[in-house]
Amino acid sequence: MITIPASLLRRVYDHTEASYPYECCGLMIGAIGENKEVHAFRTCKNLNTERAHDRYDMDPLDMLRVEREFENSPWDIIGIYHSHPDHPSRPSQTDTDRAWPAYSYVIISVQKGTVATAQSWVLNEGERKFYEEPLITGDSK
Amino acid sequence: MSSVTVKIPTPLRPLTSGQAEVKVEGATVGEILQKLDAQFRGFGDRILDDGKNVKRFVNVFVNEDNIRDKEDLDTEVKAGDTISILPSIAGGL
Incomplete structure (x- = not known):
C-alpha cells in the first residue's frame, strides 16, 4: 500500500498534464515499509528526447541530487512516477x-491532456511481473 | 587504503541486511565493489557483468561524477569519498 497526500498527488498530476503529450517522470520520497507514505516528490528530467511521447529515461543526475537532498x-526514495x-x-x-x-x-x-487514472505497481522480481498495490489518497498535510 | 561510504539504493538493501550505507576500504571503485560482493552474497551479481563492468542499467557515482565519465571500475577513490549506486530508471508505453 502507498499513501500519497492529496495535495502532493495533485502537484504530480500537474506535472504530468503540463508535460502532455510527452511522458514525464519523477521520484517519490517517504517512509519505507510495507505501508509506504509519500512525504515529498521531485520532478526529474526525461532524457529520452527522441521518443518522449512513449518512453522515459530518468536523468541519473536528478536521482543523485534527490538522494543527496534527503540523505x-x-x-x-521509495518510488517512481x-x-x-x-x-x-x-x-x-x-x-x-x-x-x-x-x-x-x-x-x-x-x-x-487531463489525468484520467493513476495506479501503483510493485515488481515481483522472481516472476518479473508487476502487481497492483492500493494507492491511498491521504489527507493533505 | 581509503575508507569510503557506499550508498545502497532501496532495491539492493535486502542484500545488505537493510543497511542504507556501508563503509568500505579500497583504492578503486572496482576494489570497493568486489569487497562488497565478498561481504554481501549476491551483491556483485546485481551490479556487475562478469565482475568486470558495471551493468548497463546501473549507475555508479563517486561524489558527483558518473564513473562512466571517468575510469569506470578503475576510478580511484580517496578517503571520505561517497560512492552512490543508483538504479537506472526507465520505461514507457
Whole structure:
C-alpha cells in the first residue's frame, strides 16, 4: 500500500498534464515499509528526447541530487512516477523489463491532456511481473 | 587504503541486511565493489557483468561524477569519498 497526500498527488498530476503529450517522470520520497507514505516528490528530467511521447529515461543526475537532498532525513526514495499519455495506467512490457524491486511505480494515465487514472505497481522480481498495490489518497498535510 | 561510504539504493538493501550505507576500504571503485560482493552474497551479481563492468542499467557515482565519465571500475577513490549506486530508471508505453 502507498499513501500519497492529496495535495502532493495533485502537484504530480500537474506535472504530468503540463508535460502532455510527452511522458514525464519523477521520484517519490517517504517512509519505507510495507505501508509506504509519500512525504515529498521531485520532478526529474526525461532524457529520452527522441521518443518522449512513449518512453522515459530518468536523468541519473536528478536521482543523485534527490538522494543527496534527503540523505540526512528519515526518508528515502521509495518510488517512481511516470505518465502514460493517452494510454492506460498499466505497466507496459518496457516498464516491466526495466523495473526494480521494492520501489512503487505510480503510473498516471493522461488522456487528451487531463489525468484520467493513476495506479501503483510493485515488481515481483522472481516472476518479473508487476502487481497492483492500493494507492491511498491521504489527507493533505 | 581509503575508507569510503557506499550508498545502497532501496532495491539492493535486502542484500545488505537493510543497511542504507556501508563503509568500505579500497583504492578503486572496482576494489570497493568486489569487497562488497565478498561481504554481501549476491551483491556483485546485481551490479556487475562478469565482475568486470558495471551493468548497463546501473549507475555508479563517486561524489558527483558518473564513473562512466571517468575510469569506470578503475576510478580511484580517496578517503571520505561517497560512492552512490543508483538504479537506472526507465520505461514507457
